[in-house]
Amino acid sequence: MKKKIFLAFCFLILNIISNKISSQDITLPTPDRTGGKPLMQALNERQSVRTFTKDNLTLQQMSDLLWAAWGINRPDQKKRTAPSARNVQEIDVYVALPTGLYLYDGSSHILKQIHNRDIRNLCGTQDFVATAPLDLVYVADMGKLGKKEGDEIKDSDLLWSYANTGFIAQNVYLYCASANLGCVIRGMVPKEKLAPEMGLRKNQVITLSQTIGIPAK
Numbered sequence: 001m002k003k004k005i006f007l008a009f010c011f012l013i014l015n016i017i018s019n020k021i022s023s024q025d026i027t028l029p030t031p032d033r034t035g036g037k038p039l040m041q042a043l044n045e046r047q048s049v050r051t052f053t054k055d056n057l058t059l060q061q062m063s064d065l066l067w068a069a070w071g072i073n074r075p076d077q078k079k080r081t082a083p084s085a086r087n088v089q090e091i092d093v094y095v096a097l098p099t100g101l102y103l104y105d106g107s108s109h110i111l112k113q114i115h116n117r118d119i120r121n122l123c124g125t126q127d128f129v130a131t132a133p134l135d136l137v138y139v140a141d142m143g144k145l146g147k148k149e150g151d152e153i154k155d156s157d158l159l160w161s162y163a164n165t166g167f168i169a170q171n172v173y174l175y176c177a178s179a180n181l182g183c184v185i186r187g188m189v190p191k192e193k194l195a196p197e198m199g200l201r202k203n204q205v206i207t208l209s210q211t212i213g214i215p216a217k
């Protein structure tokens with residue numbers, strides 16, 4: 001019996017190592033790709049919301065939200081729910097939760113923990129940002145566009161990355177409208193303070209941030 005438990009434990013550890021899943025990562029449930037409100041109704045209800053209850057989203061809501069935002073919808077081609085110029089897919093979606101900062105890994109549909117500090121207060125300059133349950137931070141990995149650390153990154157280099165971010169953010173708006181959640185996309189982000197707290201390289205650029213929560217009545 002003891003031997004069996006020991007072998008099961010070894011198997012679990014090996015599995016964790018081989019999948020590079022750390023115990024702090026959040027494995028999201030399978031997203032629900034059906035249902036929701038009809039598209040025209042979701043468009044009719046899309047709006048920016050800035051007052052939220054303190055309630056957290058459920059794991060299923062987080063799963064559906066992230067899949068709608070930037071999940072893989074055609075696994076055979078590794079393509080996603082939002083378009084990206086030349087299919088470079090340089091936008092990374094970071095998730096700031098009370099339990100820490102995570103990176104959304106679309107291919108395994110996992111939130112990979114970056115660290116366990118609550119940095120929501122740095123994700124925006126408006127008061128609700130620090131207390132809403134979840135902030136998404138969109139980051140353009142300019143390394144995927146050939147920029148090395150230390151290379152100059154001009155505003156014009158970021159035009160497509162801002163457009164690509166907009167498509168993801170609109171997916172989030174429509175999911176939120178469909179799921180009776182609230183959100184707001186934000187450009188007012190203290191990027192100089194936030195980037196080091198996220199451990200970003202110099203060739204990773206924060207584009208926008210988006211707060212999500214349950215709307216206060």
Ligand SMILES: Cc1cc2nc3c(=O)[nH]c(=O)nc-3n(C[C@H](O)[C@H](O)[C@H](O)COP(=O)(O)O)c2cc1C
Pocket residue numbers: 046047048049050126184185186187188189
């Ligand atoms: C690029 C961009 C940046 C924005 N930045 C902020 C922001 O920093 N803070 C905020 O509260 N709203 C921000 N908004 C949301 C707009 O204020 C909002 O979309 C506008 O007032 C229209 O309201 P609606 O989204 O409900 O239609 C931003 C919207 C966009 C598209």
